[in-house]
Amino acid sequence: MRKNILLPVLVLLTLAPQLCLAQAMSVTSRPANIYKVSPYEFTAEIKPGESAVDTVLITNSTDQPTTITLTGVDPFTNQEGKTSYKLSTDTQTDAGLWIVPEQKTVEIAPKQQAKVNFTISVPAGTELKNYLAGISVDVKSIASFNDKNGQQVRINVRKIEKVNIKVTDNPQPVEIMTYQGAISWAQIYLWSSLGIFVLALAIILFTQIKKRRLKKKHGHSSSIGTEEKK
Numbered sequence: 551m552r553k554n555i556l557l558p559v560l561v562l563l564t565l566a567p568q569l570c571l572a573q574a575m576s577v578t579s580r581p582a583n584i585y586k587v588s589p590y591e592f593t594a595e596i597k598p599g600e601s602a603v604d605t606v607l608i609t610n611s612t613d614q615p616t617t618i619t620l621t622g623v624d625p626f627t628n629q630e631g632k633t634s635y636k637l638s639t640d641t642q643t644d645a646g647l648w649i650v651p652e653q654k655t656v657e658i659a660p661k662q663q664a665k666v667n668f669t670i671s672v673p674a675g676t677e678l679k680n681y682l683a684g685i686s687v688d689v690k691s692i693a694s695f696n697d698k699n700g701q702q703v704r705i706n707v708r709k710i711e712k713v714n715i716k717v718t719d720n721p722q723p724v725e726i727m728t729y730q731g732a733i734s735w736a737q738i739y740l741w742s743s744l745g746i747f748v749l750a751l752a753i754i755l756f757t758q759i760k761k762r763r764l765k766k767k768h769g770h771s772s773s774i775g776t777e778e779k780k
Contacts, residue, residue, distance in 0.1 A: 577616050577658075579687045579709055582607040582665055586725040592685070592713040595721035599674035605665050606685060606711060610658040618656045619688040620666060622649025623710070635684040635710045645683035645715060648672055676717050685711040 582605035621638035624646035
């Protein structure tokens, strides 16, 4: 019984360091300000002919310096009917053109963060409505592997930060969550994830115990039947 119970626990404990390592060895980005209306997405209300400035926060959790390239990009609808974004090397023709990073290329030291400002400039005469754009955060060569021919292949990673732009003649300030509010939201996410993990572990343990009991009961019934025949 103990062996059956400990097996799933040992599997989870064995995978945990690898999952933590994968999480630690990453480069992440998010808005420096967490907006109440859409956490972890940029949101702005801008009048035609005017502009707004925002900031993206980039964290390098790897053990190596990392080069980041930032570009404003247009969205498009892919073959599955979902929203995708153009590559940073593509020609931008819509709201992606409005986004101009203060620094296009940023070098971030290991275990460090960088804040990069960008400007959203809405052209005069732009139609009053909601627009969607993106900031392409391109991470250069954070990992590599050797192919079947022994040639080193480097992996470049791209992350898109959504930018929601409301073009209006009466722009209102977008409410930003306080530090305490942001921490509370993060805690809710953390505890929810932990709760799901504990629930999954409990289900595994319950299933193993139930199987063990059924097996023991079946074995006990078989032995009784044997004795009766005798």
